[in-house]
Amino acid sequence: VSNDQFKRELGQVFDEMTGSHSAALPDRVRSSLANVPDQRGPFWIAGIAAVAIAVLVVGILMESINRQQPSIGPGVVPSPTASPSGSPTPNSSLPPFVCASSGVGATPAAPVAFVSAVRTGTHGAYDRLTVEFKNGQPTTIELRTQSGTGFTTSPKGDQVTLAGRNGILVVIHGADLHTSYTGSTDIKTGYATLVEVRQVEDFEGVVQLALGLTGAPCYRAFMLTNPDRLVIDIQAG
Amino acid sequence: MFVVTMEQRPQVLTSAAAGDADSFAILIEPLLDPAYRLAAVMLADRSSAEDAVQEASIKAWRKLRQLRGDVTSLRSWFLSIVANECRMTRRQRWWSVLKLADLPSAESAAQQSATSDLHRALLKLRPEDRLPLVLHFYLDLSLDEVARTLHVSPAAAKSRIYRAAKRLRSDLTLEEVF
Numbered sequence: 001v002s003n004d005q006f007k008r009e010l011g012q013v014f015d016e017m018t019g020s021h022s023a024a025l026p027d028r029v030r031s032s033l034a035n036v037p038d039q040r041g042p043f044w045i046a047g048i049a050a051v052a053i054a055v056l057v058v059g060i061l062m063e064s065i066n067r068q069q070p071s072i073g074p075g076v077v078p079s080p081t082a083s084p085s086g087s088p089t090p091n092s093s094l095p096p097f098v099c100a101s102s103g104v105g106a107t108p109a110a111p112v113a114f115v116s117a118v119r120t121g122t123h124g125a126y127d128r129l130t131v132e133f134k135n136g137q138p139t140t141i142e143l144r145t146q147s148g149t150g151f152t153t154s155p156k157g158d159q160v161t162l163a164g165r166n167g168i169l170v171v172i173h174g175a176d177l178h179t180s181y182t183g184s185t186d187i188k189t190g191y192a193t194l195v196e197v198r199q200v201e202d203f204e205g206v207v208q209l210a211l212g213l214t215g216a217p218c219y220r221a222f223m224l225t226n227p228d229r230l231v232i233d234i235q236a237g
Numbered sequence: 238m239f240v241v242t243m244e245q246r247p248q249v250l251t252s253a254a255a256g257d258a259d260s261f262a263i264l265i266e267p268l269l270d271p272a273y274r275l276a277a278v279m280l281a282d283r284s285s286a287e288d289a290v291q292e293a294s295i296k297a298w299r300k301l302r303q304l305r306g307d308v309t310s311l312r313s314w315f316l317s318i319v320a321n322e323c324r325m326t327r328r329q330r331w332w333s334v335l336k337l338a339d340l341p342s343a344e345s346a347a348q349q350s351a352t353s354d355l356h357r358a359l360l361k362l363r364p365e366d367r368l369p370l371v372l373h374f375y376l377d378l379s380l381d382e383v384a385r386t387l388h389v390s391p392a393a394a395k396s397r398i399y400r401a402a403k404r405l406r407s408d409l410t411l412e413e414v415f
Contacts, residue, residue: 003414003415006406006414007374009355010359010370010374010375010405011374013355013359014278014374014375016356017278017281017359018273018277018278018283018286019283020270021269021270021273021286021287021290022287025273025287025290025291026266026269028287028291029266029291030262030266032291032295033258033261033262033294033295033298034258034259034262036295036299119288122284182295182299183292184295
């Protein structure tokens with residue numbers, strides 16, 4: 001086996017494994033970069049210190065509130081069963097798709113759940129949005145469907161319009177998007193159905209994510225655990 | 238499509254380091270394809286690979302001031318961030334929930350038969366062992382660049398490449414690899 005032959009054979013196998021990336025990848029990256037807040041610069045130490053102090057203060061306040069109100073208990077446990085190992089969820093155990101506003105139950109295990117990751121994926125019959133939490137689950141989650149993709153940011157009150165024809169507003173109470181999350185706050189997916197995910201609120205323990213859809217706002221939503229995450233599947237049109 | 242000549246790249250790097258995201262996007266655009274291929278081999282999943290490249294691009298943008306050396310170091314620096322992102326993705330067990338396997342078509346299965354032994358052997362390797370092979374034989378990085386990407390000495394990089402290659406073909410000699 002010569003070096004060239006070995007390299008050629010290996011290259012062929014690697015080609016089969018990788019294929020080509022999607023044409024949307026450069027745009028995805030460019031879009032992500034454009035929406036990343038510039039955290040470099042001389043003020044980053046002050047920023048980290050401010051966040052640490054804020055977390056400490058909020059933690060102390062929440063702890064004192066919890067001690068004063070010991071009767072507050074956990075909420076309703078979410079619908080589908082999730083394997084503790086994080087294995088794939090069988091379709092038969094998932095809730096049906098709906099096209100109206102609704103809520104997803106969650107068990108509040110901590111005062112504020114920290115969003116640690118927001119990911120999208122496309123799977124043929126549906127596009128998926130996954131929001132992962134650290135520090136427990138949020139208190140409540142609402143999904144509000146709407147025609148059109150105009151949303152109002154909070155607390156500023158600015159009007160923003162997402163890509164697509166219809167929208168879903170995901171309102172997460174008892175969560176924040178700034179303690180553990182460092183990714184993009186405006187994700188343009190390039191998928192057929194779920195085309196954009198954008199943060200429209202991250203204020204006083206309420207996170208709102210606006211979804212831009214090309215088709216009808218039909219979805220199924222459920223919570224999974226270990227780690228805690230909200231999964232929203234948008235039904236392909 | 239943005240095109241940057243080699244002569245322009247230092248100026249673009251300077252602009253990017255000054256905080257211009259567009260300049261940074263122009264710089265890394267040619268690196269997205271090798272980055273994707275590296276991630277696809279390490280993760281064995283194309284969708285996850287694109288996610289890893291996207292996350293790595295954001296991290297690279299945030300860490301740009303940590304780039305040591307000139308624009309010629311950019312490729313190995315960026316690929317090392319991509320490799321780290323792939324390691325993190327693999328550590329996150331929950332990720333398997335979203336992962337859908339890329340099922341080979343009948344056509345690709347037929348093509349695979351020609352190199353099936355090598356393919357099987359490659360899939361048996363740990364992702365960490367695939368990494369030096371991808372960098373050197375597939376992305377054509379020099380030994381020095383492989384060493385920078387892996388954060389090891391050139392001698393250690395050479396050793397890792399040879400060891401991984403030997404796992405694929407036990408009868409290979411050092412001369413046949415390099």
